[in-house]
């Protein structure tokens with residue numbers, strides 16, 4: 001670690017930070033069994049002859065409980081059309097005119113039926129695009145159909161909408177709240193920064209976003225008796241323009257009543273690949289941004305403000321609670337097909353939304369079937385489903401299998417394929433691996449400081 005200590009981890013997800021001198025004694029077998037550190041390491045499963053294998057197995061099993069569940073996230077691409085032209089867009093969206101790439105009601109209903117075949121007991125159907133509100137009639141029909149079928153089948157179904165809110169109206173918003181469709185949008189910071197990233201020639205993207213965030217948060221705060229709690233969320237995509245503006249961005253989230261901020265690095269794929277020299281940055285630059293953001297959030301927490309960073313929450317859930325937070329892009333194997341399925345407007349099925357975007361560029365490597373033709377079993381056993389599971393198994397990644405962050409990390413076959421030309425990729429030269437390391441380094445450094453550790457642990461306390 002940066003302070004010269006050595007971080008240890010094991011497959012059950014336990015960690016211990018020890019000084020270099022103690023580590024040298026421990027690895028040479030010279031740590032006395034009566035020493036406090038020996039007791040700590042033994043209790044955490046680092047001493048073979050003292051390991052409680054039943055406890056160790058129970059911890060492994062809890063951590064990997066998702067393995068037998070089946071896909072929980074079902075992303076329905078309502079349309080490829082969008083009225084924004086965001087600098088970093090990966091979705092392959094088209095302009096707002098025409099309806100050639102809109103999902104029909106028939107395909108949407110088939111998609112809902114397919115999602116309900118999942119063996120996962122609690123599924124989420126997420127409506128995405130392009131901008132899904134451009135295909136409102138199908139979206140509305142799908143919501144009502146999913147609610148009806150879930151009731152008939154006695155299934156737990158969560159519904160979610162990812163939208164830029166620019167086409168939201170009072171009538172649509174009421175419908176979403178009444179049918180318990182949670183909403184998620186993008187908020188990249190103050191107006192000038194947000195609008196620089198999220199180009200909307202038909203209006204002011206930032207103004208629409210904050211207007212409707214306020215509306216939906218107001219609904220949640222009121223907890224209108226006939227509605228259940230309804231918590232809107234927002235995503236932050238970090239472009240080069242965000243660097244150095246950490247405080248302003250966090251303040252913007254607080255100002256708009258949001259209690260979580262999800263600082264997501266850019267990936268050099270989709271539109272962002274071509275614009276990388278203009279909007280991209282190095283993993284080191286992102287690490288600085290991430291550290292500054294976390295430090296500022298912790299300072300606000302210490303002053304009594306309520307706000308968390310989502311990546312940290314995801315990692316802490318694994319590190320502190322030893323459980324899987326359901327984040328599909330950072331787990332082993334990753335969520336491709338076995339954790340999520342993306343349904344394209346025409347019924348084609350992909351391992352994930354990122355796999356669908358590769359398909360949109362003309363390469364169907366990540367296609368796993370079609371909702372109108374293929375059975376659930378066939379889709380789950382498709383070559384791409386199996387290849388992604390194998391490629392994202394960290395045990396088969398030479399660098400990951402020896403990495404201290406392995407118990408909490410995950411690799412992305414789509415990212416590897418797009419940036420390095422193979423599903424397995426090469427972690428020592430992978431930009432995504434470097435980004436993950438930067439975030440883990442920042443978090444573990446903070447966990448070593450008692451004051452920040454107390455706040456961070458509070459974020460995931462049950």
Ligand code: SF4
Nearest residue numbers: 399400403406409433
């Ligand atoms: S991707 Fe990188 S940080 Fe993650 S486990 Fe592999 S080597 Fe470690």
Ligand code: SF4
Nearest residue numbers: 329334336352354412
């Ligand atoms: S392939 Fe990548 S984007 Fe797709 S589920 Fe896996 S980690 Fe996520």
